Amino acid sequence: MEERWVYMNGKYVKKSEATVSIFDHGFLYGDGVFEGIRVYDGNVFRLREHLERLYESARSILLEIPYSIEELEEAVVKSVRKNRLTNAYIRLVVSRGVGELCLDPTKCSDPRVIIIVDQVKLFPQEMYDKGLEIVTVPTRRNVPDALNPKIKSLNYLNNILVKIEANRAGVGEALMLNSDGYVAEGSGDNVFIVKRGTLYTPPGYVGALDGITRRAIMDLCDRLGYEVKEQPFTRHDVFVADECFLTGTAAEVIAVVNVDGRPIGDAKPGPITRRLLEEFRKLVKVDGVQVYPEKDEKTRS
Numbered sequence: 001m002e003e004r005w006v007y008m009n010g011k012y013v014k015k016s017e018a019t020v021s022i023f024d025h026g027f028l029y030g031d032g033v034f035e036g037i038r039v040y041d042g043n044v045f046r047l048r049e050h051l052e053r054l055y056e057s058a059r060s061i062l063l064e065i066p067y068s069i070e071e072l073e074e075a076v077v078k079s080v081r082k083n084r085l086t087n088a089y090i091r092l093v094v095s096r097g098v099g100e101l102c103l104d105p106t107k108c109s110d111p112r113v114i115i116i117v118d119q120v121k122l123f124p125q126e127m128y129d130k131g132l133e134i135v136t137v138p139t140r141r142n143v144p145d146a147l148n149p150k151i152k153s154l155n156y157l158n159n160i161l162v163k164i165e166a167n168r169a170g171v172g173e174a175l176m177l178n179s180d181g182y183v184a185e186g187s188g189d190n191v192f193i194v195k196r197g198t199l200y201t202p203p204g205y206v207g208a209l210d211g212i213t214r215r216a217i218m219d220l221c222d223r224l225g226y227e228v229k230e231q232p233f234t235r236h237d238v239f240v241a242d243e244c245f246l247t248g249t250a251a252e253v254i255a256v257v258n259v260d261g262r263p264i265g266d267a268k269p270g271p272i273t274r275r276l277l278e279e280f281r282k283l284v285k286v287d288g289v290q291v292y293p294e295k296d297e298k299t300r301s
């Protein structure tokens with residue numbers, strides 16, 4: 001297998017030799033932020049938006065990223081090129097860095113910036129064709145005034161608990177409600193429902209990540225003439241929806257056909273979900289930053 005290279009604060013290190021200290025506060029306390037990004041046919045999908053969200057997450061927790069957004073953009077593109085991949089998953093992590101055995105982040109003076117590029121693990125096509133059966137779980141979404149779900153932090157324990165509960169219920173994904181009982185999001189994806197041709201997705205204040213895929217879907221809906229309302233909704237609204245789907249960098253657009261034992265619509269991926277997936281798969285190849293522009297020129301001529 002080809003050697004993979006990991007970017008670590010300006011240097012490329014072999015994957016087998018890329019390590020972080022056990023005193024890194026990302027490891028000790030989950031103190032840091034991250035992004036998951038996809039490359040489709042050499043196009044880093046909405047790289048700028050991912051980086052902007054990373055910088056916003058960092059700003060919110062007073063973590064200063066020691067590079068400009070342009071420098072990091074270049075580092076991501078170079079990392080993909082160095083690993084010679086055209087379809088890939090990128091994990092960009094910024095941790096508070098090495099500190100003492102105490103929470104105080106002022107004891108950490110050197111944030112770690114890490115870019116891992118690897119082959120993407122695709123969801124089986126069958127999942128898109130058949131749709132997912134999911135559940136809602138007892139674990140509620142973090143309340144925004146404790147740890148705001150808009151911060152994509154290294155503290156994913158809330159989401160991990162949801163994943164554990166989903167696994168124990170025998171399904172692959174689950175929906176979290178917020179503390180008021182409104183549907184917030186999945187463990188790693190945003191949620192939409194469709195009712196009488198209109199799409200609904202929870203607004204940010206309900207407590208969800210401002211997903212890049214969610215935004216892309218809203219842009220596509222705008223272009224295709226579907227109305228989207230950012231409006232809180234309950235489990236009941238999901239049960240009686242015509243369609244339901246999840247969006248995320250890993251999942252893309254994936255239909256949900258059963259929630260808590262209730263079939264959604266006719267328990268098959270619905271026409272709007274299918275259309276959006278089709279359009280999304282075109283968009284991801286062109287909307288973003290090209291890693292191999294020379295190759296692109298050749299194919300165009």
Ligand code: PMP
Nearest residue numbers: 188189190209211212213248249
């Ligand atoms: N919510 C959570 C909790 C997530 O971890 C993710 C994945 N990053 C998403 C939603 C979807 O966001 P995106 O479309 O930016 O991947």
